[in-house]
Amino acid sequence: MPSPLPPPVPHRPRPASLADLFLAFTVLALQGFGGVLAVVQRELVERKRWLTQEEFVEDWAVAQIMPGPNVVNLSIMLGARWFGPAGALAALAGLLVLPLALVLLLAAFHARYAGHPAVAGALRGMAAVSAGLIAATALRLSSALAKNPLPLSWSAAIAAAAFVLLAWLRVPLVWVLPSLGGLGCTLAWRRLRP
Known part of the structure; x- marks a missing residue:
C-alpha cells in the first residue's frame, strides 16, 4: 500500500x-x-x-x-x-x-553642532x-x-560564560566565539546524532 x-x-x-x-x-x-x-x-x-x-x-x-x-x-x-x-x-x-x-x-551636521547640549542629550537618549x-x-x-537541541540550562551556561569572558575578563571575541561556539555546536551535534 x-x-x-x-x-x-x-x-x-x-x-x-x-x-x-x-x-x-x-x-x-x-x-x-x-x-x-x-x-x-x-x-x-x-x-x-x-x-x-x-x-x-x-x-x-x-x-x-x-x-x-x-x-x-x-x-x-x-x-x-x-x-x-x-x-x-x-x-x-x-x-x-x-x-x-x-x-x-549627519556627520556634517554633527561636526557643526557637536558642542550643543541638546545634540549631546539626543544622542544619549538614542x-x-x-x-x-x-x-x-x-x-x-x-x-x-x-526547539534548540540543547537543554535551556546548557544554553544559558554558554551565554553566561560568553558574558563573563567578554564583559568582565575582556577576552577578545576572536577567542571566545570559536571556543564557545564550537562547544555549542559539538554539544548540539552530539544530541542530534542518532
Missing part, C-alpha cells in the same frame, strides 16, 4: 521583485540606527513574514559568525536565497545607499532606546530556544 502524500507546503511570502527587496532593506536600514536586530526581526518575521522565527534565528546566527556586519551578511544571504547574485546586490544596495547619504549629512530595543528582541527571540 503506497504511503500517504505529505501535506502541501503552505505558500510562503517572499519579496515580489528586486525592487521590493531593495525597498524593504532600505526601510529596514533607515529604522536601524544604533541597534538593528530588533528592527530586522520585526520587519522580516512579524511584518513581512518572509522568515519564520526559527529561520531568522538560524540565519542571524550564521550572519554573526561571518566576517563583517551582521545585518549586511544577512541581507546578502537572503537576497541571494530569493534572487541569486542580483538579489544579494539589491538587498545590499538597499541596506547601504540611502543610509550612507544620511550618515554623511543610546538608551537602542539598548531597550535589543533587550526586548532578545526576550522575543528566546522562544526559539524551545
